[in-house]
Amino acid sequence: MEILTSAYDLVIGYIVPFLFVLTIVVFFHELGHFLVARWCNVKVDAFSVGFGREIIGRNDRHGTRWKLCLIPLGGYVKFAGDDNAASVPDRDRIAAMSDVERRTAFVAKPVWQRAAVVAAGPIANFILAIVIFAAIFMTFGQVVTTPVVEEVRPQSAAERGGLKAGDLILSVDGREIATFTDLQRIVSVSADVPLHMQVEREGKTIDLTVTPEFQELKDRFGNVQRIGLLGVSRSPKPEDLVHVTYGPLEAVAQGAKETFYVASRTVDYIWGVISGREAADQLGGPIRVAQISGQVATQGIVPLLSLAAVLSISIGLINLMPIPMLDGGHLVYYLAEAVRGRPLSEGVQDIGFRIGLGIVLLLMVFATWNDVLHIARL
Structure with a gap:
């Protein structure tokens, strides 16, 4: 009976708040990519919340597969011509496309449109944070x-x-x-x-x-x-x-001010870690987020929504880091393309994606290790 009670407390106390917070943030990040892609007439093959095997999904009238997947630790939007969730081009598929298919392929769009689609995800995270903070300020003062x-x-x-x-x-x-x-x-x-x-x-x-x-x-x-x-x-x-108390415009202004403060503090901390001024043990991963979500959930819905706003800002900033595989890495490629007048060679891009994947995996391992050590110290 104690095991069942502990399992119930774990699910209700930590996993449910964690999934609530993460799903909101991931959905809006991917929605930013999706909406700007549609505006640029890019065909979207899939909109996924989570990774791995599909649990439930449906196709819309534009041919996009909307799905919820088994591993709820992120999400992705897959465009026509992409090889994987990180928007690495599938060159064989692109080469086999008809002229009609190529017109809606992400890789065939002008560089400014591709940059706009990629930047829209992090921007959506910042907008979400502003909206959440503004709603709290307007409702509760x-x-x-x-x-x-x-x-x-x-x-x-x-x-x-x-x-x-x-x-x-x-x-x-x-x-x-x-x-x-x-x-x-x-x-x-x-x-x-x-x-x-x-x-x-x-x-x-x-x-x-x-x-x-x-x-x-x-x-x-x-x-x-x-x-x-x-x-x-x-x-x-x-x-x-x-x-x-705040009216709608004042609440939005305060929400933007709060978002800027959290973003600037996060950037200061990351720079402090890089420069050796701050300890890196405060960097956390999914386990820490789940733990904090459960702790904050005990204080009510407003603190939990505030946590969602803070996490949204963090994910927006992380995705803007100039690491291939992340949005920021794609933007670096597009900047180089705009300056050179042509894309970087396929070999250079592939090497960059492999290096980026290695960096992302190392960061995930490091953050998870920090989480384990943090729990062990409690």
């Missing part, structure tokens, strides 16, 4: 705290920098601080970086330089975050808590 320092912890970075209880943070490095969250976001990514602050104290404006400390924090689920900390707390007073 946002509770924000004014950036007033309630308490300064002894021997903290804030105390050493001269911050005092009651200070109102006006700006950090020239950026206006409207809420306590604005302050947290800047500080969290600025460990050991001197920050120039303007604060209002007893009606006067004071300039300070404060250097956040690098610290590791664990959340209630055991996930580790490496961030910068000042050592201050926000004001709990009702007059410092503001519930902000």
